[in-house]
Structure formats: C-alpha cells, structure tokens
Amino acid sequence: MDFEFTEDQNLLAETVQKFMAARYGSESRRAAHKTPGTWSRDVWRTLAEMGIVGLLVPAEQGGIDGGPVETMLVMNAFGAGMLLEPYWSSAVFATALLRRLGGPAAAKLLASLAVGEHLAAVAHAEPGARYDDRVQTLARKAAGGWTLSGAKSVVIGGGAADTLLVTARVQGGDGVSVFAIPRTAEGVRLREYPTIDWRGAADVTLEDVRVKSEALLGGEGAAQKPLDDAQDVALAALCADAVGSMKAALEATGKYLQTREQFGQPIGKFQALQHRMADMLIHFEQAKSMAYLAAMQCEAPDAGERRKAMSAAKVVIGQSGRYIAQQAVQLHGGMGMADELDVSHYFRRLTAHELTLGDTDHHLEKFAAATR
Amino acid sequence: MEIAFTAEEQAFQDDVRRFLARELPADIRDKVYNARHLDRDEYVRWQKILHAKGWGAPAWPVEFGGPGWSAIQQHIFDEEMALAGAPRTVPFGPKMVAPVIMKFGSPEQQKRFLPRIIAMDDWWCQGYSEAGSGSDLASLKTRAVRDGDHYIVSGQKTWTTLAQYANWIFCLVRTRPDGKAQAGISFLLIDMKTPGVSVHPIITLDGAHEVNETWFDDVRVPVSNLVGEENKGWTYAKFLLGHERTNIAGIGASKRELQRLKKIASTETRNGKPLLDDPHFASRVAQVEIDLMALEVTNLRVLSAERSRRDPGAVSSILKIKGSEIQQTISELAMLAAGPYALADVRQARDAGGAQGLLGPAHATPLAATYFNLRKTTIYGGSNEIQRNIIAHMILGL
Numbered sequence: 001m002d003f004e005f006t007e008d009q010n011l012l013a014e015t016v017q018k019f020m021a022a023r024y025g026s027e028s029r030r031a032a033h034k035t036p037g038t039w040s041r042d043v044w045r046t047l048a049e050m051g052i053v054g055l056l057v058p059a060e061q062g063g064i065d066g067g068p069v070e071t072m073l074v075m076n077a078f079g080a081g082m083l084l085e086p087y088w089s090s091a092v093f094a095t096a097l098l099r100r101l102g103g104p105a106a107a108k109l110l111a112s113l114a115v116g117e118h119l120a121a122v123a124h125a126e127p128g129a130r131y132d133d134r135v136q137t138l139a140r141k142a143a144g145g146w147t148l149s150g151a152k153s154v155v156i157g158g159g160a161a162d163t164l165l166v167t168a169r170v171q172g173g174d175g176v177s178v179f180a181i182p183r184t185a186e187g188v189r190l191r192e193y194p195t196i197d198w199r200g201a202a203d204v205t206l207e208d209v210r211v212k213s214e215a216l217l218g219g220e221g222a223a224q225k226p227l228d229d230a231q232d233v234a235l236a237a238l239c240a241d242a243v244g245s246m247k248a249a250l251e252a253t254g255k256y257l258q259t260r261e262q263f264g265q266p267i268g269k270f271q272a273l274q275h276r277m278a279d280m281l282i283h284f285e286q287a288k289s290m291a292y293l294a295a296m297q298c299e300a301p302d303a304g305e306r307r308k309a310m311s312a313a314k315v316v317i318g319q320s321g322r323y324i325a326q327q328a329v330q331l332h333g334g335m336g337m338a339d340e341l342d343v344s345h346y347f348r349r350l351t352a353h354e355l356t357l358g359d360t361d362h363h364l365e366k367f368a369a370a371t372r
Numbered sequence: 373m374e375i376a377f378t379a380e381e382q383a384f385q386d387d388v389r390r391f392l393a394r395e396l397p398a399d400i401r402d403k404v405y406n407a408r409h410l411d412r413d414e415y416v417r418w419q420k421i422l423h424a425k426g427w428g429a430p431a432w433p434v435e436f437g438g439p440g441w442s443a444i445q446q447h448i449f450d451e452e453m454a455l456a457g458a459p460r461t462v463p464f465g466p467k468m469v470a471p472v473i474m475k476f477g478s479p480e481q482q483k484r485f486l487p488r489i490i491a492m493d494d495w496w497c498q499g500y501s502e503a504g505s506g507s508d509l510a511s512l513k514t515r516a517v518r519d520g521d522h523y524i525v526s527g528q529k530t531w532t533t534l535a536q537y538a539n540w541i542f543c544l545v546r547t548r549p550d551g552k553a554q555a556g557i558s559f560l561l562i563d564m565k566t567p568g569v570s571v572h573p574i575i576t577l578d579g580a581h582e583v584n585e586t587w588f589d590d591v592r593v594p595v596s597n598l599v600g601e602e603n604k605g606w607t608y609a610k611f612l613l614g615h616e617r618t619n620i621a622g623i624g625a626s627k628r629e630l631q632r633l634k635k636i637a638s639t640e641t642r643n644g645k646p647l648l649d650d651p652h653f654a655s656r657v658a659q660v661e662i663d664l665m666a667l668e669v670t671n672l673r674v675l676s677a678e679r680s681r682r683d684p685g686a687v688s689s690i691l692k693i694k695g696s697e698i699q700q701t702i703s704e705l706a707m708l709a710a711g712p713y714a715l716a717d718v719r720q721a722r723d724a725g726g727a728q729g730l731l732g733p734a735h736a737t738p739l740a741a742t743y744f745n746l747r748k749t750t751i752y753g754g755s756n757e758i759q760r761n762i763i764a765h766m767i768l769g770l
Contacts, residue, residue: 001381001444002374003676069373254768274764281763282690289669296375312662365651368658372648 003292005069012066013073016052020081026342029198032084038200039085039160047087048116056095056233057114061107068233072240072295079244082342082349084199086119088241089157093234094120094165100226101178101218109163109180120180121161122234123152123204124227131358133224135176137168137206145212148179151205156356158202159192165217166206167227175221185209197345197352229299232310235357236298239291239317242353246284246321249328249346253277256332256343273331280324287320307370311363318360321350375672377448385448392456395421401457405632407738409580410459412495412537418459419492428490429466436474436482437490443675454624462534465489465496469542472559472608476600485540485561499529499543499562499586500609507758509544510553510606514588516545516560523547523560523598525568525591531752535571535584539564543588544609547602559605561597568592578744579717613754620688620753621695623668626702630661633706636735640709647709660701667694686766689759696749696756703743710736717741 005013023043032040047053055070057063064070071092078087095113098106098120112118126136137150148168158164164181181188187209190202218226254277257268267273290313297309325347329336332343339345354360377385400414422428430446432438441449454460461467470489473481488494505512514527525545532541541562548556562569568591573581600608637648637657647653674687707714713732717740750756764770 001377001672001676003673004680005373254770257770268768268770271761271764274768274770275757275760277768277770278760278763281767282693285670285687285690286663286666286694289673290666292373292673293375293665293669296373309665312665315659315662316666361655364655364658364662367662368654371658371661372654 005073009069009073012070013077015050016074016077017080019046019050020077020083024081024083026345029082029084029345033194033198038194038198043083043085044119045116047085048114053087053091053116054114056092056099057110058099061111062114063110068236068295068298071233071237072291075237075240076244076247076291079241079246079349080248082197082245082345086121086157086160086200088234088237089121089155090119090161092237093122093230094157094161094163096233097122097165097178097226097230098217100229101223103217105180105214106217118162119157119160120163120165121155121157122167122230123155123158123164124167125153125155127151127153127203131362133176133227135167135169137166138171139168139177139179139216140171142210145210146179146215148181148206148209148211151203153203154195154201155204156195156199156201158190158204159200164188164204166204167223170220173221176223176227177220178217178223178227179211179215180217181206181209181211181215185211195352197348199352231357232298232306235310235314236291236294238353238356239287239294239313242317242321242350243284243288243291245346245349245353246287246324249324249343249350250277250280250284252341252343252346253280253328253331256335260333267331276327276331280327283320283323287317287324290316304370308367311358311367311370314358314363315360315367318354318363321354322360325350377444381444381448384445385452388449388452389456391425391427392452392458395425396456396458397421400459404457404459405628406735407742409582415459415462415537416492416495419462423491428492429470431467432470432490433474436470436486443678447671447675451624451627454622455628457628460625462492462495464498464533464538464542465492465494468498468612469496469561472542472599472612475611476559476604476608478596480596481561481599494540495534495538496540496542497532497535497538497564497586499532499541501531502528503530507755509609510557512544512546512557514543514545515549516547516558516593518547518595519592521595522592523595525560525562525588525593527588529586529588530574530583532571532584532586533582535564535586536573536581541569541586542599544605547605554606556603557605557609558602559599559608560593561599562588562591562593563597566591566593576745577747578741580741580745582745621667621671621691622699622749623664623671623695626664626695626698629699629702629706630657630664632735633657633702633709636706636739637709639733639735640711653705653709656705660698660705663694663701664698667691667698670694686762689754689762689766692753693750693756693759699749700743700746703739703746707739707743710739714740 051064052074054063055066059065098110113120140147162183164183166179166181167176168179170177187207189205192202195201257273258266260267293309294313297306300306328343329347335341336343400418403410426439429438430441430449434440466489470486473485500509502512516523516525541564543560543562544557545560546556547558568589570587572585574583574585575581634648638646640647642650671691713736716732
C-alpha cells in the first residue's frame with residue numbers, strides 16, 4: 001500500500017503543469033474557442049513533441065508506454081487548465097482501445113497518433129442507447145472488405161478525428177467488432193458541434209461505407225473486452241480531469257472569499273460560507289481519493305473488483321463535481337454566473353464530465369449490482 | 373502508487389486474523405455483532421487477552437510495552453479487530469491519557485500508570501467537558517487550588533463516558549482564575565476513590581447509561597498527580613487531540629455494520645422481493661458503501677503521507693466528519709430495513725421479563741437504539757461544526 005509518486009511521475013506532472021501555466025491561460029482558451037473546430041493544432045504539436053500525446057502508446061510505436069497513474073497526473077493538469085484539445089478522446093480513449101485491439105493495422109495507427117500527425121476517436125454510443133452498450137450499427141461482408149451502416153451520437157473529439165473507431169455488429173455474427181474508418185470515406189457524414197464545455201463532438205452517420213478488410217481491428221465479434229478495458233482507462237482519466245477542475249474551482253473560490261469584501265470584511269469571515277467551503281473541500285478529497293483508486297484499479301484483472309471501483313469512482317466524481325461546481329458559482333455570487341470568470345467554465349466542464357461515460361445514477365445502479 | 377498491501381503487510385493481516393479467530397471469546401463477539409452493550413468485565417477480559425499477546429496498546433512505543441507497529445499495521449489491526457467483532461478499545465487510558473503521560477509525565481508517573489493502563493488494571497475516564505464548556509472547552513470552571521502538597525479540586529465535569537466503571541479520571545482544571553483562559557489550565561490525574569468524587573448517571577436518547585456527570589466536592593489531589601507543569605494543561609490537551617489520528621474514521625466498524633445492514637436488507641422483503649433488490653433502497657445502500665470506500669482510500673492516503681513523514685494536516689477533521697456521518701447513515705438504514713419491528717423497545721421488554729414470544733426477527737431488536745446512540749458521533753470529539761471551523765481555518769486559511 002503506497003500512495004506516493006515516483007520521481008519521474010512528479011517530473012511529468014510538473015512539466016505538464018508548467019506547460020499549461022505558460023501556454024494555456026484563459027485568453028488562449030478563449031481564442032481557441034473562436035477558431036473552427038475549437039482547438040489548436042499548435043498546442044497539439046507541442047504536446048506531441050513533449051511526448052504527452054504518445055503517453056499511452058507502446059515504445060515500439062514511438063510512444064512513452066505510460067500507464068494510468070501517468071495519465072492521471074497529466075489529466076489533473078488538463079482539467080485544471082481546461083484543455084480544449086481532444087486529448088482525452090484521441091490520446092487516451094482511442095489510443096487505449098487501439099492498444100487493446102492489437103494487430104498490425106492498430107500498430108500503424110498508434111505510431112501515427114504518437115507523433116501527433118493523426119487523431120482518432122471512439123464512435124460507440126448510439127442514438128437512444130443512453131449509456132448502454134447497445135450497438136446496432138451493422139457491418140456486412142463485401143468483396144475485399146466491409147460495408148457499414150448506422151449512426152453514432154455525441155462522439156467526443158469526433159470532429160478532430162482523422163480515423164473513427166466505430167463499433168458495429170457483423171451481420172449474422174455475435175459480439176461487437178471495431179472498424180477503423182477514415183473520416184473522409186465515402187458515406188461518412190459528420191455533424192460537428194461544440195459541447196457545453198467548449199470541446200468538440202460530432203454525430204456520425206454511416207451510409208454503406210465501404211472499407212478494406214484490414215479496417216476490422218482485433219477479431220471479428222471480439223471487441224467487447226478491449227472496449228470495456230479501454231472505457232475503464234478512459235473513465236479513470238476523466239475522473240482525473242474532473243479532479244483537476246474541482247481543485248482549480250476550489251482554489252478560485254477560496255481566493256474570492258479572501259478578497260471579496262461585504263459589510264466591511266472579507267466574506268470568507270462568515271461562518272456559513274466557511275462551512276460551505278469546508279464541505280467543498282471534503283467533496284474534493286473524497287473525489288481525489290476515488291480518482292486515485294480509479295487509476296490504480298482501471299487495469300485490474302479481477303473484473304468484479306474493477307467494476308466496483310470504477311463505478312464507485314464515477315459516482316463520487318459526479319456528485320463531488322456537481323457539488324463543488326454549484327457551490328463555487330454560488331459563493332462567487334453574481335460573478336459566478338459571468339462567462340468572464342473561469343469559475344463558470346469549471347461549472348460547464350464538470351457538468352460535461354458527469355454526462356460522459358455514464359452518469360451518477362447509471363453507475364450507482366451498476367455498483368449496486370456489482371456488490372449485491 | 374499501489375493499492376494492495378505488501379507481502380509483509382498481508383502476512384501481518386493473516387497473523388491478526390488467525391489470532392482473532394482463536395482468541396476472541398464467542399460471547400463477546402456475539403454481543404458486538406448484535407450491537408449489545410458490553411459490561412466492564414467483558415472489556416477487561418478482552419484487553420487482558422490482547423495484553424498477554426503483546427498487542428495491548430498498538431500505538432505505543434516499544435519502550436512502554438507497545439508492539440512497535442507501523443501506522444499501516446495499526447490500521448490493519450484496527451480494521452481486523454472491528455470486522456471480527458472485537459470490542460472497541462476503550463480509548464481513555466491507552467489512546468488518550470497514556471500518550472500525554474509518555475510525553476509530558478514524570479518518570480514516576482510513567483512507571484506508576486502506564487503498566488496498569490496497558491493491562492487494564494485501571495479504568496480511565498476523561499474529565500474535559502463541563503455543563504457550560506462544550507465546544508468552548510477553554511472556558512472550563514472546575515477549580516484546583518494549591519494547599520501545601522495537594523490541590524483542592526471543586527467543580528463538575530459532564531459527559532464522562534463509562535465513569536461508572538472508572539477508578540481514575542484525567543481532568544482539565546483551572547489553576548489560575550485570571551488572564552487568558554487557555555493559560556490557566558492544568559492537567560490533573562485524580563483517583564476516583566478519593567473522598568468528594570461522585571458519579572451521577574445521565575441517561576441518553578437511546579435509554580442507556582453510557583455517560584455521567586462527575587462531581588468534585590473539595591477533593592484533595594496530591595501535587596504529584598499534576599502532569600507536566602502547572603498552567604500548561606491546554607498544550608497537553610491539544611497534543612492529545614492531535615495525537616490520535618488513526619482510526620478516527622471508524623472505518624472497520626462501519627464496514628462490519630454495512631455487512632450487517634446488507635444481511636438484514638436481504639432477509640427483509642418489500643413487494644415480495646428482498647429489500648436489497650428494491651431499487652430505491654439498494655441505491656441508498658450503494659451510496660453509503662461508495663462513500664465508505666472513498667473514505668477508506670482517504671484514510672489510506674493519510675497513513676501513506678504519515679509514513680513518508682509528510683504532514684497530513686487538518687485532514688483528520690475530514691476523516692472525523694465523513695466517518696461519523698457514514699456511521700449514522702448505516703445505523704439509520706439498518707433501522708429502516710427492519711421496518712415496523714424496529715419499533716419494539718426490546719430492552720425494556722426484556723428488563724420487564726417479557727421479551728419472549730415477540731414475532732420480530734432477532735436482528736431488529738437493537739437497531740433503533742443503535743441509531744439513537746450514534747447521533748452522538750457528530751457531536752462528540754469536537755462537533756462536526758467545530759471540525760468545519762478547523763478545516764476553514766487550518767486548511768483553507770479563511
């Protein structure tokens with residue numbers, strides 16, 4: 001039992017924190033938001049040069065071969081600085097899925113992701129499925145390859161992706177398969193939009209999209225486990241991003257309480273507000289603990305233990321994130337409502353995280369089932 | 373970072389489990405599992421078994437008879453004890469007065485008191501709170517006036533837990549009436565058999581006699597029973613408060629009670645199905661189990677920081693707040709799980725000789741009383757509101 005980081009891990013965290021402080025102020029975020037696609041290639045290239053984009057890519061494909069703890073430290077910093085670039089969707093979720101699918105085509109994709117030339121996104125959720133694994137997108141065998149049809153909704157980072165990792169069922173077969181589909185393939189239509197927290201997402205429709213046979217990654221109908229595994233890695237990373245945002249919102253609120261004066265004194269002298277802040281801190285510490293647990297358990301071989309830890313983490317993160325975001329706005333008074341202040345943006349980002357990869361009720365139910 | 377215990381830590385855990393399986397008396401375990409009150413002899417009997425094994429005071433340094441365990445080992449021990457249904461350690465001797473005597477007491481005091489604490493030859497209680505001094509402890513009024521080789525102590529202490537079993541009490545008393553309130557307090561050890569000491573029961577919400585008022589009517593206490601220096605008692609009291617960090621959250625006991633809750637909720641039915649399969653009730657149970665999981669990790673983070681000699685700071689306030697809230701929630705859900713059967717005040721029925729033939733399940737009997745009793749947890753040891761003040765001042769700098 002040990003909760004300390006290695007020297008390398010501390011160094012990584014510092015490096016990313018420094019980068020965010022130097023390159024990612026609220027001004028540059030706002031500038032990036034005004035450009036189409038809501039993110040900056042420049043930032044992405046720099047992150048790739050730093051090796052951060054290839055953090056989860058194996059060394060053979062030019063990556064750093066990092067793990068969930070390194071990811072957590074990076075995502076903490078991205079959450080605190082509210083990175084808009086599609087790091088979580090491409091460098092974490094899609095990368096983790098490609099690694100677990102294996103094979104030469106996935107390896108080739110991983111190599112191009114690591115250098116930052118290429119981006120990918122997992123296109124899994126479907127309209128009407130909410131947070132369930134309900135895949136109706138259909139892949140049919142065709143001469144020399146496959147033909148896919150279906151619809152995918154709210155694909156985070158979909159607009160930025162060069163390659164979509166589409167989950168589908170093979171006609172006449174069992175299980176879920178993953179196909180790598182270039183966004184430029186004929187029959188792929190992307191409807192892009194910003195998410196509530198200024199990142200990018202897309203709804204994707206596939207109409208008789210023809211791809212070569214090597215577009216099928218991993219075995220036919222064998223993608224459920226790689227998908228579950230990758231989702232847990234992505235879930236842990238999401239928790240870490242949320243914890244970074246919570247910490248920043250908490251700090252901003254603490255500073256505000258110390259400087260804002262009413263009735264002739266800093267409002268932080270009022271006990272009602274002190275106790276609210278204390279409760280926010282308790283929520284934060286519990287959330288941080290669960291982000292740690294998620295990082296340590298997201299690759300655990302025991303599926304039952306892992307499900308328990310991951311769903312518990314998402315519940316705590318969802319509830320703590322909501323409490324901290326709501327109270328941060330409340331304690332900032334009218335200013336908390338203003339777009340001008342970062343606190344309103346933390347509110348947006350934390351709300352977005354609660355709605356991603358299963359909300360609090362979804363995971364509360366999963367946890368209850370896993371511990372029955 | 374690694375969540376799993378090391379091989380040595382696991383081996384230690386196995387040791388503790390084997391010992392508990394072999395040595396914990398079944399009658400005592402059954403009482404703990406069923407949330408019934410233990411009597412004095414049962415506490416003493418168990419403490420003597422632990423002491424014989426050399427485990428009588430897990431947190432004590434080796435020189436005073438402790439086992440020399442790490443913070444993690446102590447945590448494992450506490451948790452295994454609770455899960456196995458061992459009685460809680462009566463904290464006043466080994467966890468409260470002993471560290472003060474070790475740090476500030478004279479060699480004579482150490483020799484005289486510590487061996488009797490670890491063997492539980494003495495039962496200690498705590499004389500801090502007074503009717504007019506709860507959270508504002510420094511306003512205490514019990515006076516000790518020097519008279520030759522003695523102090524003459526007069527005043528009243530309240531909420532003295534299990535004073536009816538105790539033969540010693542450690543007290544904060546006022547030795548200087550003027551000046552800053554904190555600077556006139558001394559730390560005094562008082563033999564309960566001294567003339568002028570009397571104990572008066574307070575019956576609490578759950579109908580039980582757990583706490584008392586302890587009155588001092590011109591009680592003559594030898595000056596040799598003063599710990600450290602006169603008027604420095606507040607420093608020692610603060611040391612005591614900050615000393616006991618491990619197990620403040622009561623995680624082991626909450627885990628045990630959660631298991632009990634789930635057992636009850638899988639026996640009781642609603643709409644013809646086990647209550648634990650009722651989505652509404654299941655989500656309430658899941659919620660408290662998740663909160664407890666998070667608290668356990670928070671507690672482990674504190675232990676890990678202590679091992680690396682990083683100051684975990686006022687985070688013990690967080691452990692206290694969440695730990696007490698979780699204890700209360702579990703007890704509340706357990707009572708609700710029993711439904712109407714929890715209405716029966718079986719202790720009173722039993723005392724009146726009429727508990728036979730009740731139709732309710734055996735598990736239902738102490739549930740309401742436990743729920744009632746545990747309302748104390750958010751009040752004692754510095755109320756949760758005081759803990760929030762501490763967090764606001766010490767961590768948040770407000």
